[in-house]
Amino acid sequence: xxxxxxxxxxxxxxxxxxxxxxxxxxxxxxxxxxxxxxxxxxxxxxxxxxxxxxxxxxxxxxxxxxxxxxxxxxxxxxxxxxxxxxxxxxxxxxxxxxxxxxxxxxxxxxxxxxxxxxxxxxxxxxxxxxxxxxxxxxxxxxxxxxxxxxxxxxxxxxxxxxxxxxxxxxxxxxxxxxxxxxxxxxxxxxxxxxxxxxxxxxxxxxxxxxxxxxxxxxxxxxxxxxxxxxxxxxxxxxxxxxxxxxxxxxxxxxxxxxxxxxxxxxxxxxxxxxxxxxxxxxxxxxxxxxxxxxxxxxxxxxxxxxxxxxxxxxxxxxxxxxxxxxxxxxxxxxxxxxxxxxxxxxxxxxxxxxxxxxxxxxxxxxxxxxxxxxxxxxxxxxxxxxxxxxxxxxxxxxxxxxxxxxxxxxxxxxxxxxxxxxxxxxxxxxxxxxxxxxxxxxxxxxxxxxxxxxxx
Amino acid sequence: xxxxxxxxxxxxxxxxxxxxxxxxxxxxxxxxxxxxxxxxxxxxxxxxxxxxxxxxxxxxxxxxxxxxxxxxxxxxxxxxxxxxxxxxxxxxxxxxxxxxxxxxxxxxxxxxxxxxxxxxxxxxxxxxxxxxxxxxxxxxxxxxxxxxxxxx
Amino acid sequence: xxxxxxxxxxxxxxxxxxxxxxxxxxxxxxxxxxxxxxxxxxxxxxxxxxxxxxxxxxxxxxxxxxxxxxxxxxxxxxxxxxxxxxxxxxxxxxxxxxxxxxxxxxxxxxxxxxxxxxxxxxxxxxxxxxxxxxxxxxxxxxxxxxxxxxxxxxxxxxxxxxxxxxxxxxxxxxxxxxxxxxxxxxxxxxxxxxxxxxxxxxxxxxxxxxxxxxxxxxxxxxxxxxxxxxxxxxxxxxxx
Numbered sequence: 001x002x003x004x005x006x007x008x009x010x011x012x013x014x015x016x017x018x019x020x021x022x023x024x025x026x027x028x029x030x031x032x033x034x035x036x037x038x039x040x041x042x043x044x045x046x047x048x049x050x051x052x053x054x055x056x057x058x059x060x061x062x063x064x065x066x067x068x069x070x071x072x073x074x075x076x077x078x079x080x081x082x083x084x085x086x087x088x089x090x091x092x093x094x095x096x097x098x099x100x101x102x103x104x105x106x107x108x109x110x111x112x113x114x115x116x117x118x119x120x121x122x123x124x125x126x127x128x129x130x131x132x133x134x135x136x137x138x139x140x141x142x143x144x145x146x147x148x149x150x151x152x153x154x155x156x157x158x159x160x161x162x163x164x165x166x167x168x169x170x171x172x173x174x175x176x177x178x179x180x181x182x183x184x185x186x187x188x189x190x191x192x193x194x195x196x197x198x199x200x201x202x203x204x205x206x207x208x209x210x211x212x213x214x215x216x217x218x219x220x221x222x223x224x225x226x227x228x229x230x231x232x233x234x235x236x237x238x239x240x241x242x243x244x245x246x247x248x249x250x251x252x253x254x255x256x257x258x259x260x261x262x263x264x265x266x267x268x269x270x271x272x273x274x275x276x277x278x279x280x281x282x283x284x285x286x287x288x289x290x291x292x293x294x295x296x297x298x299x300x301x302x303x304x305x306x307x308x309x310x311x312x313x314x315x316x317x318x319x320x321x322x323x324x325x326x327x328x329x330x331x332x333x334x335x336x337x338x339x340x341x342x343x344x345x346x347x348x349x350x351x352x353x354x355x356x357x358x359x360x361x362x363x364x365x366x367x368x369x370x371x372x373x374x375x376x377x378x379x380x381x382x383x384x385x386x387x388x389x390x391x392x393x394x395x396x397x398x399x400x401x402x403x404x405x406x407x408x409x410x411x412x413x414x415x416x417x418x419x420x421x422x423x424x425x426x427x428x429x430x431x432x433x434x435x436x437x438x439x440x441x442x443x444x445x446x447x448x449x450x451x452x453x454x455x456x
Numbered sequence: 457x458x459x460x461x462x463x464x465x466x467x468x469x470x471x472x473x474x475x476x477x478x479x480x481x482x483x484x485x486x487x488x489x490x491x492x493x494x495x496x497x498x499x500x501x502x503x504x505x506x507x508x509x510x511x512x513x514x515x516x517x518x519x520x521x522x523x524x525x526x527x528x529x530x531x532x533x534x535x536x537x538x539x540x541x542x543x544x545x546x547x548x549x550x551x552x553x554x555x556x557x558x559x560x561x562x563x564x565x566x567x568x569x570x571x572x573x574x575x576x577x578x579x580x581x582x583x584x585x586x587x588x589x590x591x592x593x594x595x596x597x598x599x600x601x602x603x604x605x606x607x608x
Numbered sequence: 609x610x611x612x613x614x615x616x617x618x619x620x621x622x623x624x625x626x627x628x629x630x631x632x633x634x635x636x637x638x639x640x641x642x643x644x645x646x647x648x649x650x651x652x653x654x655x656x657x658x659x660x661x662x663x664x665x666x667x668x669x670x671x672x673x674x675x676x677x678x679x680x681x682x683x684x685x686x687x688x689x690x691x692x693x694x695x696x697x698x699x700x701x702x703x704x705x706x707x708x709x710x711x712x713x714x715x716x717x718x719x720x721x722x723x724x725x726x727x728x729x730x731x732x733x734x735x736x737x738x739x740x741x742x743x744x745x746x747x748x749x750x751x752x753x754x755x756x757x758x759x760x761x762x763x764x765x766x767x768x769x770x771x772x773x774x775x776x777x778x779x780x781x782x783x784x785x786x787x788x789x790x791x792x793x794x795x796x797x798x799x800x801x802x803x804x805x806x807x808x809x810x811x812x813x814x815x816x817x818x819x820x821x822x823x824x825x826x827x828x829x830x831x832x833x834x835x836x837x838x839x840x841x842x843x844x845x846x847x848x
Contacts, residue, residue, distance in 0.1 A: 370567035373537070379562040385577040388549040392578065398564045398571040403660065404695040408744075411656050411691075412709040412760065413683035422708065426699025426743060 019067045022046060025169055028072045032138055032172075035145055045158040045168030052162040058317045058348065059286040064260050069232055071170045071203070127185065132216075133178040134189055137205045140176025147178060151209055155238045155268045155294065163234040164264045167203045174204030174235065179214040179245075188217040188250075188436060206237040210245035210273075217248040219436060231258060233284075237265040241273035243297065248276040252439050254446070255283035257313060263289040271297030271326075278434050279306040281316050282446055290348060292321035295329035295360075302331040305431045307443070310343030310375070311450060319349035319381075324357040324390075333364040336431055338424060339375035340450065346378040351392060358389045366396040369427050371420075421451040457482040465493025465522075472501045474508035474539070485514040486607050487547075489522030489554070499528040501543065503536040503569075510541040517603050519550035529561040532569050543573040548580060548606060550599070609634045609800055610655070610687075610768055615665035617647070617654050617825075624650045626825040627665070632768065635798040639816035639836065641806060643844045646822045648804045649692060652772045655802070656689045657682050684713045686767030690757035690774050698743040702726070702756060705744060706763050713764075722763075729762045733789060734782075750777035758786050761793070768800045769793070775810040787813030808840045823847050 025046050029039040054061055127134065133144065141148045158168035179185055210216055233255065241247050247267065255261050261284040267275040277291040293302025304320035322331035337345035351362045368377035379396045401423045409419035425432075425444050432440045462468050462485065474481055481501075489495040495518075501510045510530070518524045530541045547556040560573040580602050588598035610632040617625035624647045632638050642648050654661050657679040667675040669685055677685075697705075703719075703726050710717050726740055733755050745753050754774055761769050769790065775783055791814065793799040803814055811833070819836055821829035821844075828847045829835060838846065 368564070370564065373534070373566045373568060375567065377562070377564045379560070379573070381561070381575075382557065382559050383575060383577065384555075384557045385547075385549065386555045388552050388554065388579045390549075390578065392558075392576060394558070394560060394573075394575040396560070396562060396573050398562060398569065400567040400569075402695065405697050407656075407658055407679060408691065408695050408697065409705065409708075410679035411683050411689055412705060412764065413680050413712045414705070414708050415680050415712060416678070418708060418712065419680070422700050422705065423697060426697055429699030429743075 018070055020046070020069075020071050020166075020170065024071055028170060028172065031072075032141075034141060037149065038141065041153070041158065042169050042171075045165050046170075048159045049162060049165035049169055052159075052165060055162060055288075058288045058346075059315045061260065061262075061286070063285070064232055066232075072172060130183045130185075131180040132183060132185060133176065135176045137174040137176045137207065138172070140207070144176070144178070147209070148176065148207065151207055151238065151240055152205075153238075155240070155266045156236050156264050161264060163262045164236050167205060167234050167236040167264070171203045171205035171236070173202075174206040174237075175208070175218070175220075176206070177208040177216065177218060179210045179216045181211045182213040183211075184214065185216040188219045190219040202233045202235065204235045206235065208237075208239045208247060208249070210239075210241050210247045212242045213244045214242075215246040217250065219439075220249070220251045231256075231260070233259055233261045233263070235263045235265075237263070237291075239265075239267035239275065241267055241269040241275050241300075243270045244272045245270070246274045246276075248278065249291075250278040250435050250439070252280040252435065252443065253283055253287070255287075257283060257285055257311075259284045261287040261289065263287070265289065265291040266321075267291075267293050267302070269293055269295050269297065269300040269302060272299050273297060274301045274303075276303045276434075277305070277320065278431070279304065279318070280431075280435065280439070280443060281306070281308045281318055282443070283314075284316075285313060286315045286317065288317045290319045290321050290350075292323065292350075293331060294323045294325065295331065295357075296325050297329075298326045299328045299330075300326060301329070304331075304333045304335070305434050306333075306335045307428050307431045308335070308337040308345045309447070309450070310337070310339045310345045312341040312343060315344045315346070317346040317348060319347050321350040322352070322362055323350075324353040324360040324362065326357055326360075328359040329357055330360065331362045333362075333366075334431060335364075335366045336428055337366075337368045337377060338371065338427070338447075339368070339377050340371040342374045342376075344376040344378070346380060347396070348380045350382045350384070351394070352382075352384045353387050353390045353392060355386045357387050360387065360390045362390075362392045364394040364396075366394075367427070368396070368398045369424065370398060370400055371424070417451060421448045424451060457484050459484045459486065461486045461488060462495060462497060463488040463490070465489075465491070465495055467494075467496040468498065470497065470499045472499070472510070472512065474501075474503045474510060474536070475505060476508070477505045478507045479505065480509045480511075482511045483513070485512075487514065487516035487518075487524050487526065488607065489516060489518040489524045490520060492521040492553075493523070495522060495524045497524075497526045497528075499526065501528070501530045501541060503530075503532040503539040503541060506535065506537045506539065508536060508539045510539075510543075512541075512543045514543075514545045515607055516545075516547040516556065517550060517607060518547065518554035518556055521551075521553035523555040523557075525557040525559075527557075527559045527561070528573070529563065530571060530573060531563045532565060532571060534565045537566055537568040540570040542571070545573075545575040546606075547577045548603065549577065550580065550603065609670060611666075611668040612655075613666040613668075615651075615654070615663065615667065617650055617664075618662045619650070619660060624661075624825050625654070628822070628825070628827055630820060630827070632800050632802055634767070634800055635794060636818065637794060637801045637803065637814060637816045639803045639805065639811055639819045639833075640822060641804075641819060641836070641839060642822035643806060645824075647825045648806075648822055649772055651822070652689060652770045652802070652804055655682075655770060656687055680712065683709070683766075687770070688761055688764055688766035688768070689770040689772060690754070690761060692773040692776070694745045694753045694757055696743065696745040696747070698746045700744055701741050702744050702760070703740055706760065709764060725763055726759070729759050733759055733762075733785060735759060751779070751782055754778055755782065755786065758789050762789060765793070765797055766799065768802065770802045770804070771810075772804045773806075774803075775805055775807060783810060784813050790814060808836045811836050821847065 308316035310316045320333045339345045347366045353360045516524045558575040560575045612630040615628045
């Protein structure tokens with residue numbers, strides 16, 4: 001773990017001044033050769049951002065010094081076309097993050113982001129043949145401006161919230177994915193994100209469009225090296241699940257514990273579409289993230305499976321939102337959280353069933369595990385029902401590793417530390433089993449590491 | 457068990473405090489929202505001492521365009537070790553014009569506790585209705601019977 | 609093998625055992641009987657080192673004092689209890705747990721080998737295979753839980769097995785099956801068994817070499833299996 005926290009040597013081609021201004025926004029846009037409409041959009045977003053107050057609900061944001069952040073960095077490495085050309089240093093980082101060997105060979109479809117720009121990545125030929133687009137957002141805008149213009153900001157408008165406005169003003173990098181009608185992408189598309197400079201802000205913008213009858217699984221994983229001062233990560237992810245399409249978006253974030261991770265993720269789901277968010281929050285100082293599904297078409301389905309882990313000095317304020325607009329829409333939220341060493345986990349969620357969403361159903365299950373007497377767990381759900389013909393259920397429990405469970409496992413010869421870790425891993429299992437194997441292993445490994453020496 | 461009925465539109469704030477070690481509190485709140493209007497119940501169950509037990513149930517029925525909002529917070533303070541708390545909220549929407557919001561919240565500041573809550577919103581169970589109808593009871597009357605049973 | 613001298617046990621300042629002497633030899637089946645609240649289960653829990661009890665006195669395992677030893681260390685020395693009410697551990701399968709237990713005990717075994725052993729034992733004990741990959745005891749019936757406890761014994765092969773009210777909630781067929789599985793280990797592996805029960809039903813199949821009767825925290829009788837019959841006919845009232 002310790003070498004994971006070492007800062008990799010990285011050279012930056014261009015490092016904008018700290019702080020934010022219209023001049024900087026123009027500079028970013030000019031450096032990227034963006035169309036005029038995008039610059040206008042950025043400038044409008046900047047105005048909105050500056051006019052909105054800092055949110056006072058959720059976590060404590062007073063530690064962020066917005067003026068001391070670099071809003072744009074461009075690393076030296078050019079986008080790589082194939083794996084052989086990938087610099088050893090980046091390969092090493094993948095090794096540290098724990099990408100398995102076999103996986104690395106399949107990394108043809110990988111986008112890895114070092115700070116503000118996608119460093120390398122090339123698209124698998126088979127996917128390209130099917131018409132699947134998988135680019136960095138910057139390239140996406142360059143090559144498919146009409147597609148980007150049609151969808152960008154349609155589910156997360158730039159005035160949605162202060163941080164979404166900030167992202168809309170200074171976004172850089174992120175992924176752009178388009179899956180054509182009836183195309184099934186069997187291999188998950190992956191991207192690794194990373195913050196690599198002190199006080200580097202990351203403002204990726206991701207846009208995924210799954211056209212009618214298509215399916216895709218996108219994986220985003222993060223790991224950040226150690227830094228002394230607070231850093232900000234404010235991403236926006238927008239997903240469009242068209243009629244009968246299916247999208248899974250899996251994230252495991254393990255940001256270093258001084259990072260503010262404030263993310264807006266939202267999906268628009270059309271008739272018979274399915275959206276599944278799988279979200280693991282292990283790192284960061286404060287994460288505020290509530291992935292949402294707008295269930296707009298008949299029988300659309302939204303699902304959220306999440307795990308939050310809060311250790312010393314950490315606050316995971318996470319949850320989900322399910323907005324039922326159409327008949328027979330269904331949603332499910334399963335949230336598991338663990339707090340330890342004074343950490344705090346909060347579930348914050350919304351289920352809203354609008355008038356006319358006849359036959360809608362929603363189920364929310366929140367389970368929290370508090371591992372010691374100094375840690376904390378909160379649950380703040382809002383459940384609004386405006387239609388009679390519906391079923392909404394919400395359940396939550398808070399518990400601990402019981403003495404009986406420990407005695408049982410120790411009675412089989414298992415040490416107390418290991419017994420604790422087993423119970424915690426078992427608690428997370430329903431969500432962990434939904435994420436790809438290597439992430440699951442990574443998460444279990446992390447829990448075991450965090451649990452070592454936890455008692456006595 | 458203590459029971460309180462809220463059958464007129466308005467905002468009601470109820471603070472239930474468990475201030476004595478080992479205290480048991482059983483409370484039933486019934487929101488009968490049978491006329492148009494907003495029925496707001498803001499409920500707090502505050503465990504302040506060790507080994508306190510809170511069992512709180514809130515049931516609501518909304519009809520004729522009524523809107524029910526129940527916000528219930530269970531808070532277990534750091535020193536309220538070995539406390540147990542359960543909060544159950546259930547709302548029945550009887551017609552198309554009525555609405556409900558149920559927000560069961562928890563703030564748990566220590567780990568030697570048992571806490572759970574549940575909330576549900578739905579309409580009258582069709583199977584229950586069918587059963588009563590099969591016994592020769594007219595549908596509207598069967599609904600009334602089910603609502604009465606639910607509230608009592 | 610196990611030797612207990614003048615053992616005093618209390619929980620939350622309430623005295624439960626008031627100076628108990630007990631010895632179990634290798635390969636011996638010892639029945640511990642007594643009415644509800646006599647302290648039988650407490651004694652079993654103290655033998656495996658449940659930290660919720662306060663203890664005083666002496667307890668030796670092959671001549672070494674173990675009274676201050678942690679539960680997992682005792683388990684690795686071969687003391688295993690089949691619990692009266694096994695707790696559920698969601699998300700942790702019995703196979704996963706047994707693998708961790710074997711590795712803790714430095715027994716080298718691959719996950720695949722263990723899987724085969726566990727499946728074979730499950731067949732013998734008529735345990736549905738689907739239970740093996742589910743969270744231990746999570747939503748299991750009473751009978752399934754008890755069978756799973758015996759399965760763990762078959763795999764971990766302890767030197768001393770403590771059966772704490774294993775017979776409650778089991779039908780005759782299941783009881784026979786479990787008794788046979790235990791007796792086979794007694795014969796083959798010279799395993800010792802401490803059977804705790806307040807019925808004699810189980811003892812028809814698992815015939816004890818010796819019987820000890822506990823009442824209100826004290827040993828009130830000990831001797832051969834005839835005691836079982838005595839209690840069967842006249843009840844624990846004879847010790848009034």
